[in-house]
Amino acid sequence: MGVLNVTEDSFSDGGKFLDLKSAVKRGLQIASEGADIIDVGGESTRPGAPEIDSSMELKRVIPVIEELALKNKLKISCDTSKPEVAEAALKSGAVMINDVSGMSCPRMRQIAAENDAAVCIMHMKGSPRTMQKNPHYDNVVEDIKDFLHRQAYACIKSGINRENIIVDPGIGFGKTVEHNLEIIRNIKKIAGEFPVLAGVSRKSFIGAVLNRSVDKRLAGSIACACFLALRGTDMLRVHDVRETADAVEMIRKINND
Numbered sequence: 001m002g003v004l005n006v007t008e009d010s011f012s013d014g015g016k017f018l019d020l021k022s023a024v025k026r027g028l029q030i031a032s033e034g035a036d037i038i039d040v041g042g043e044s045t046r047p048g049a050p051e052i053d054s055s056m057e058l059k060r061v062i063p064v065i066e067e068l069a070l071k072n073k074l075k076i077s078c079d080t081s082k083p084e085v086a087e088a089a090l091k092s093g094a095v096m097i098n099d100v101s102g103m104s105c106p107r108m109r110q111i112a113a114e115n116d117a118a119v120c121i122m123h124m125k126g127s128p129r130t131m132q133k134n135p136h137y138d139n140v141v142e143d144i145k146d147f148l149h150r151q152a153y154a155c156i157k158s159g160i161n162r163e164n165i166i167v168d169p170g171i172g173f174g175k176t177v178e179h180n181l182e183i184i185r186n187i188k189k190i191a192g193e194f195p196v197l198a199g200v201s202r203k204s205f206i207g208a209v210l211n212r213s214v215d216k217r218l219a220g221s222i223a224c225a226c227f228l229a230l231r232g233t234d235m236l237r238v239h240d241v242r243e244t245a246d247a248v249e250m251i252r253k254i255n256n257d
Helices: 020-034 054-069 083-091 106-114 140-157 177-183 187-191 204-210 219-231 240-253
Strands: 002-005 038-041 076-079 095-099 118-122 164-169 198-201 235-237
Touching: 002 020, 020 038, 038 054, 038 106, 038 177, 038 198, 038 219, 054 083, 054 095, 083 095, 095 106, 095 164, 118 187, 118 240, 140 164, 140 177, 140 187, 164 198, 177 187, 204 219, 219 235, 219 240
Parallel strands: 002 038, 038 076, 076 095, 095 118, 118 164, 198 235
Antiparallel strands: none
16 A cells, blocks of 8 residues: 655655645556555644644545546545545545544444445544553553454444455554554454554654654665565555565565465
8 A cells, every 4th residue: 555645744745745746646656666555645644733624635635536546447545534535535436445543433434334445444542633642551462453353343333344344553653662563563463353454654663763764764664564564464554665565575475475
């Protein structure tokens, strides 16, 4: 899954792809580099990020999704926690909803079910504005696993096909550095019976471990991606698609996968 942020303030590439032409160009580049899904987001979820209203989010993402959906039958995900944005995105050609709030809204689940959409259920402690304020868990692996499984079965009960569900432990979303490392070590245990997506690309825990700024975290991101691939992670959400895809392919060949 390649990241396409149509935002002003995302931590890594905010403001780079705000206009329609540059966003579509970047989406096509992501696809050409090997992404199976392009994840289009119009609201930053970096730590401390302010909320934006749905009208602004719709204005940012829908034209991009519409344009990309016309290009070579690209698979598009919409990164949103707003039901009205999700509904418009699916009508515009998206096939997946990537919800950082874990599909907690009944209306969001209903929309996904009605459209036979794939969903990514992500764990986040609090909200982007508050999530990094001293996050605490009794047991980070079990707590996240319990949440993801509870939400997955809520989705199934709402009519979402089981085959359309993937879970995401939300690395970096209300977690300390050690929490994030523990999640990576135990990624398949957290996922349990469901396929799992992980997003580690350029995140702050990599910067903390390696003492690197955002623009110097490629090596750390690829190391995490390769480890996750070896541990059986089903999907990786990344900024640097070609580099990550090449590294993971080499790891798989060496491992006879």
